[in-house]
Amino acid sequence: MTARALARVSPPLLHLYPLISIARVCAEENILKRQTLPVLSGLLWLGHPVTALAEDSNHTEKPIVVTATRTPQRVDETLLSATVITRQEIERQQARSMQDLLHGIAGINIANNGGPGKNTSLFLRGTESDHVLILIDGVRMGSATSGTTEIQNIPVELIERIEIVRGPRSSLYGPEAVGGVIHIFTRKGKKGLRPTFSFGGGSYGTISGSATLSGGGEQGWFNLGVSGFSTEGFNACSGSPPPNGAGCFTFEPDKDGYRNLSGSARAGYRFDNGLDIEASFIHSDGYNxxxxxxxxxxxxxxQVFGGTARFSPIDRWQMTLVAGRxxxxxxxFLEKTFMSRFNTRRDTVSWQNDLSLSPDQLLTIGxxxxxxxVDSTSDFTETSRYNWGVFAQHQVTLAAHKLQLSLRHDDNQQFGSRVTGSVTWGYALTEQVRLAASFGNAFKAPTFNELYFPGFGNPDLKPEDARSVELSAIGRFDWANWSLNLYETRIDNLIAYDASLFAPANIDEARIRGLEAILSTQIKGWQINSNLTFLDPVNLSNGMARGNILPRRSRQSFRVDTARQFGDYVVGAMFLAEGRRYDDLQNTRTMSGYVKVDLRAEYIFNQHWRIQGRIENLFDKDYETAAFFNQPGRNYFATLRYQP
Incomplete structure (x- = not known):
């Protein structure tokens, strides 16, 4: 049972951790809060060419990605395994949650505790869930106590696009970016005044709705949005009470509902002197x-509030300042009785300078x-911590070769100095095929729960250290786009629960190997996107669990997504197969593999109105991604959309 698993347990359970039964709850219920998101490679998302769009000064749209190097790049020029999910793709999939949106992407494993709004863990390339850095509009998200972000509460209707970068990025972003970075951008305004509207309902007493208003002119723009979601849900857990308890260690055969109300605002203005400023705000209230x-x-x-300012003192120098909270x-609560409170806050400031040394060289310093x-009803020994970091990156293009070098020094209040770096090389074998190789290291500081939680924390913990190597090949042809990614990650000082200490300790090591194969093609008008992932996440700790598979990671997954338009009608289907996984470190509790089929269709009334319908889990398959926690059976949902 890893300490990270314990850190992921809902805070009130941790509050009662010293009880042996709660330790068991922690072990069974919340190993799940780790994350993997191996998502696509270079130019592809589930086989799609990546189509993140940004406007230049002439309002010409160009495909770019900014998270991979902290600088804008054309997607077909980035050397890292990157994914961009656009607003159009979110609506095409008819996704109602982040879990809907990300489930089945190449290399992803998701563990969910019983439906919408329940604890959801995202494993990025087999690493822990707090080994992924999540940003919203450039501002760091996440709980300082558990180290994770409750992605199930982020409203997809208020998202403009998502960029996912796989592999260690500590050399640019510092702690947490061990498995990669997920960067979420809220919706943005364009020229003219444009309202949007959606409303839908379906199985389990579910209703949802959203509305946005955006506008813009030659220099300024804005977007305002609101989103709501409510479901009666179903019985989340099929557990049983002590002494033979399992799952959630109780028996409550009732419906477990969820409600969420969210709002967002984002605006920007470009002054005549070239100064470009932007502010964003998103707030989500969830009841679970x-x-x-x-x-x-x-x-x-x-809640996230942030601001960005960009200015170029001279043509070859751009400064960017980002600050936020x-x-x-x-x-x-237990029914209506208040039990505990866990409030955390993260303040971030980033200053970045991009210097164009020549048309083929870009130096970034920041x-x-x-x-x-932390503010909690539990008495933490320490309630605050800071981390300073300075970094540099050099990007060079020499004929068919591209090279990226990055180096960073972090000064952590508790753990002192840490140095991380990465080297990435790319080679254009032909106009259609590109090869790439990379090496990088990363680190993760222990969470406040792991360090200071009363009766549980271990203040002597060391940061976790990781190193990764990756080889990739990407092809772009008229007949298809494809990619292959092969990687290995080794993690030292992996934090795990030590029963002899009744506390977390640096006793574990892990080795994660993976292969991702992605293909996108079109046959007789059908767009077909497929991916196949093999993952080998092995525990190398000394002890009984040595050689076992890390919990809640499926070693094989296969997804095919297909769609075609027939006049005013669009139809699509998704086939997802995942192999068996284990729910515990000892590999004694097995969750069977499963196959799930979803169907979807939409009718386009005109250029502004459409109605969408979706059948999820067509064959009513019973399956679990976390032991004893139920997943939705066959269900239906319909949505009416207005979008000029």
Missing amino acids: EFDGTFVNRSELVQ SREDSDN ADYLYDT
Whole structure:
């Protein structure tokens, strides 16, 4: 049972951790909060060519990605394994949650505790869930106590696009970016005044709706949005109470509902002197019901506020300043009785300088500041921590070769100096085929729960260290786009629960190997996107678990997504198969593999109105991604959309 698993347990359970039964709850219920998101390679998303769009000064749209190198790049020029999910793709999939949106992408494993709004873990290339850095409009997200972000509460209707970069990025972003970076951008305004509207409903008493208003002129733009979601849900957990308890260690055969109300605002203005400023805000209120002995209700608030300023003192020098605050507040109840509170805040400031040394060379130099604070009903020994970082990156193009070198020094308040770096090389074998190789290292500081939680934390923990190597090949042809990615990651000082200490300790090591194959093609008008992932996440710790598979990672997955338009009608289907996985470190509890089929269709009334329908889990397959926690059976959902 890893300490990271314990850190992922809902806060009220951790509050009662010293009880042996709660330790068991932690072991069974929340190993799940780790994340993998091996998602695509270079130019592809589920086989799609990546189509992130940004406007230049002439309002010409060009495909770009900014997260991979912290600088804008054409997607077909980036050397890293990157994914961009656009607004159009979100609507095409008829996704209602981040879990819907990301499930089945190449290399992803998701573990969910019983439906919408329940704890959801995302494993990025087999690493832990707090080994992925999540940004919203450039501002760091996540809980300082658990180290993870409650992605299930992020409203997809208010998202413009998502960029996912796989592999260690600590050399540019500092701690947490061990498995990669997920960067979420809220919706943005364009020229003219444009309202949008959606409303839908379906199985399990589910309804959802959203509305946005955006506008813009030659120099300024804005977007305002609101989103709501409510479901009666289903029985989240099929567990049983002590002494032979399992799952959530209780028996509550009731419906476990979820509600969420969110709002966002984003605006920008470009002054005549070239100064470009932007501000963004997103707020999410969630109310979640679940099965539990000591708590079974929670109220969660997530909020991010940030601002960005860009200015070029001279033609070859652009400065970017980003500052913001994110908060994650959790109040927890047993029925109507208040039990605990966990509020965390993250303040971030980043100053970046991009210097164009020549048409083929770009030098980036910058500094970051991160300050975490905790306010809780539990008495943490320490309640704040800062991290300073300075970094440099050099990007060079020499004929068919491209090279990226990055180096970073971090000064952590508790752990002192850490140095990380990465080297990435790319070679254009032909006009259609590109090869790439990379090496990088990363680190992750222990969370406040792991360090200071009363009766549980271990203040002597060391940061986790990781190193990764990757080889990739990407092809772009008239008949198809394809990619292959082969990688290995080794993690030292992996934090795990030590039963002899009744506390977390640096006792584990892990080796993760993976292969991702992605193909996108079109046959007789059908767009077909497929991916196949093999993952080998092995525990190398000394002890009984040595050689076992890390929990809740499926070693094989295969997805095919297809769609075609017939006049005013669009039809599509998704086939997803995942192999078996284990729910515990000892590999004694097995969750069977499963096959799931979803169907979707939409009718386009005119250029502004459309109605969409989706059948999920067509064959009503019973399956689990976390042991004893149920997943939706066959269900239906319809949505009416207005979007000029």
